[in-house]
Amino acid sequence: MRNIRSTFAAIILVLLLSVVVLQWGRLSAIHTWFPMTAPENRHFLTMSTNEITRETNLKISLLENNSVDSQDAIDNIRYALRYAKIPFEEVDKEDLNSLEPDPFHVLVVAGEHTSEWPYESIEAFVNKGGRLMVALRHGGSDPKWNDLTGIEETNDFVSDTVHGLTIEKPVFPGYNDLSGEHKLLSHSVLDVELSKSAVVYLTVKHIPVMWTYPHGKGKVGFWNTTVTKEKGMRGLLLQSLSLLPPSFVMHQSGIKVTYLDDFPSPIKDEFVHGEGMGYGAFLKDVWWDRIKKLQKDYNLSLTGAFIGTYQDKTDLNTEELIKRQKYPMLYYGRQLENSGGEIALHGYNHQPLVVKEDNHPLYRKKEFNPYLLSVEVGPTHFYNPYGYKIWKSESFIKRTLKDTNQLFQYYFPKEKIQTYVPPSNILGKRGLDALLESIPSLNVLASLYFGEKEDESFIQEYEFDHKYSDLYHFPRTASGHGDSPEDLFLITDAIANQGVFSHFIHPDDRTDPERAQGRNWEEMSEGLEGMYQFISKNFPYLESLTQQEAREKMITYQQSKIDVRYQEDSITISGEDMLDPSVALVRIQPGKHLETGEFSFGEVEVMQASSGLYIVTLRKPSVTLLLKEDVS
Template identity: 40%
Template sequence: MAANLKFPFIIAAVILILGISVLQWGRMNSLHVVFPTNETEAEEFQVMSSAEAAENDLTIYLQEPEAGDTLGQDTLENVKYTLDYAQLDYELIQPEEVAGIPPSPWHILVLSGELIETWDHDAVDSFVLEGGRVLAANRFPSVEWMDVMGVHDFNDYIDDQKGITFEQDIFPGYPDLPPESTMLTHSILDLEIEPGAELIASVEGHPLLWEYEYGLGKVVYWNTTVTSEKTSRGLLLNSLSLLPPAMWINQSGMQIFHIDDFPAPIPLGSLPEGVDDSYRMSVKEFYTSVWWEDMKKLKDTYELPMTGYYIATYEDQFRMQAEDIIEDDDYFMLLFGRSLMDEGGEIGLHGYNHQSLVTEDEPIDPELGYVPWRSMDAMVDSLEEADELFDYFFPEHQMRSYVPPSNILNETGIEAIAEGLPDVNVISSIYDGEEKGSLIQEFGTDDRFEQLYHFPRLTSGYFGNTEEVFRLVDGIAHTGMMAHFIHPDDVLDPDRAKDRSWQEMHDSLEARLEMVNNTYPHLKGYTQQDALNKWKLYEQSAIYASPGENGVQLSGTEAVMPSTGYLRINEGPGASEGSLTNAFVNEVPGTAGLYHITVSAPDVTIPYEEEGSQ
């Protein structure tokens, strides 16, 4: 009987000992191996092509400016990138070749530059009179060219004109920029446009963009120099789409949301004043119970998987090994890293530490206070330690994406990444910027290391002003994507927070995500790796629009299935809305002749609306 009474106590003691042992084992960071994070399955994409080669009636000719025409060369380069990202083919021609272009509403000649002595005025004049189309991509002064360009009279240049006012919408979502904005600073011609010209946009009361019918043809004219800048690419593409009878504007259809410095060691101490007086807690508590919880709610609401970029340590020097970092502070990786993975996200590398991968011979803003790396070998060693740390916490995952600290990176650092992180296949910095040493990117494979792809972020922050919204919309208008990044500690920095509380920052970010969700519902959320895979397929795709007797025929080659984009119809009846066979059509409110369309087959006819249906 006594033995029977002792038995339950023995069992309880064994369970207690086992429990303590398991907890101790967990404290030694082994539970993450026994219970790994959920494996996020890579998105699978398919492509579709027409049974016969897709016919493209649209031909775009880019006239090359003179070698010394800086404005012309810069504008031409900007136009080429714009067309490349929209998957639109073009031909480069010399001024003397313009006379050989057959006049057609499907033939567009793009002029750029201000040194016009070699331009063939008579050939361009005849081309438009007989039905051709011309995009004047920047302002140029000439009395001889006034008639064809829709200019009634002009005087001299006016510099430092700021902002933009849309007299009519050419793409949904663009906000007006007031004269106080410095984002778009124009040099324009002081001019008057012909009464028959249709004004599309102005700046400080002056005509900025208009379209003009001349003979059987049409001209769209940009009275500005900002078309040489990246921030105008969406406007360039959509102004060009006003010229032919119809045009398909391709969209990659993606949202990518990055969180830099996450996961990363959390600052010690309490929240600074101004974050929000209602949060009387430490930074660690705020990140855990407020900031990250709010971010997860945004992720769920807008179906937006997040890609975090982790920092191992904030020490300036490369001193700590992976095992030292694990022993020193594993909280941020175990809590936030695992949570991010379990939420369907991805973790890439921001750096072993927050020191940009540049040597003392490479440019960097000294005010950042960063310590240059002594050699590429030192960079490689640090990257390998960061990779070892990632493998320890997430043995079933691969770290394949990289974001440079402060978006600063140079040739030595790129080579170090190629050598030290052989699994990394994408580097994401920024699309535009002026900070010394910043890696300003275009989309594409690295010039030296073909395994590395450059995939810039187009916007950042919590959308504190109209300029950030304009940049967001222009990016969507020409790439079909929102590629955005934030930092958890933005809220701790009064400058980056723009003196707003966390609630105000959160509400501003949510308002922009809501706007994107409502205005561009075709943009689907992806992790960085899935976005890279889709974009590479999108680069090879093409969809063409050809109006026929009963509707507009869309034909595709290697198009992502389903494909999404905008159809602009400039002549004839509009398109029928609603669900069609292999397509769904929505007219864009407030933007005449523009329809958003999703197609799930390579050959689709979008029927014209029936007369009187509106």
């Protein structure tokens, strides 16, 4: 009897082992995910026969000095890393002697201060496997640094500023070449000759601008330019960092917002030359029909930004505003809302909310023009090229904004104004105070993402206001009809960093000579559709949202906690309060790849095969991606 029981137990054991072997075979044919309930359970099965290395996080160390160039370039990288949810640390030059070399440890430096850097420590760090990114070119005068960065010979600085950019090797989809005629990027560069082992990604006038170079067991990235100080380079900076470690994960919010600025608005009494009709007929029968077709074809969620009047004067009361806005609010506003869109505020009129006490730079330009005199709006000695007038008091602003809010409530009693778009992207501090006091339901301020800090425009980051805790800054990244190379470059860079596309379309672009640039509506319409085709083709994972939906998603994304662990043959992503679904861009260096397709955790797609870039859509809070060896 005992022998029978032993034999039966042996049979059961063989069957169980068979099931395990079959299951192992099934798992090794696919990517899989393993729930991780606690940090101690992070060990997981891997389908590689290679030796499993220790699990590690990506570590990025930032070093800057007190030069403006260094600080601006490193600050851009800080923002790029925060937006992509990649942790980093600040280091001092004294810390460089104790850096731990690791393929997943990147040291980032910038600026012409190589004499302050301990060369021997940095060289040893790279030689033993660490990664180095020079994020803004140094002088190249010390040959030992040239040996580390792949420079064979330096022929001093190029005497003139050079413009443009040429993509020699793909870094991220969507970036286009900029010729020297395009002034978006202005470089100060070294005329260099590189080692044959250097891989050049970007050039300007045949001069290498960004390259990578293997050194010992490590790798170096070098930006031979000062253009990394510009905000419109954050996406390229992030993507260049991703070229250095064996693998690199960047998270994205995945947001697409389309604004209709000055809409709904009073109908202008003007003739649209070249189209053979008045502005009202053009808006209704041509422009609006085209926008609705774009909305349908590209699944757009629309956010309109209305104004009460185009008049500069402030003597229209609530009843008069309601009467004048009856047709646009009922016809356009209700269509907008019924199609799933929303309506934001652009202002009582198109005058920026600025009072004398703001001392705003735009209003310091004392260009006398007697035709711009206006008793209602205040002091007549403040003038500017745009003809804007300064408000004479905050109380005036509050009164007109309350009238505008009552106008909105009359036509949309179940809704409330939550987003404000400042006219011409100009806003004073006291104007903002008056705005929030008059309309306390406001929780989004939407101005500009790109621009100079010292400019008169209101430039923003994606963040909560430092004074008003519930007010979120959600700037736009583009406007117009998206058909210039500079527009597409900046659109791509914002997406390459954090996956955001926020675009403003103006109904009166056709009637504005500067914005129309001699084009008829058909040509402008083709450019607009071309831009949305570009977005749909290159970045299909962006989700069309209204501004309020985008606010909610962005805040959730920024407040989520995401942890990425790297091993030789796998990447483990886990997190708390993540978006569902969550989007990650994963770059894998040559020699390995991710399998693509639909899996239990989500989906893996090739984003750019030539650069090892993948889109990973996660529908689980934890996933292990297995890295497969390339078959030669």
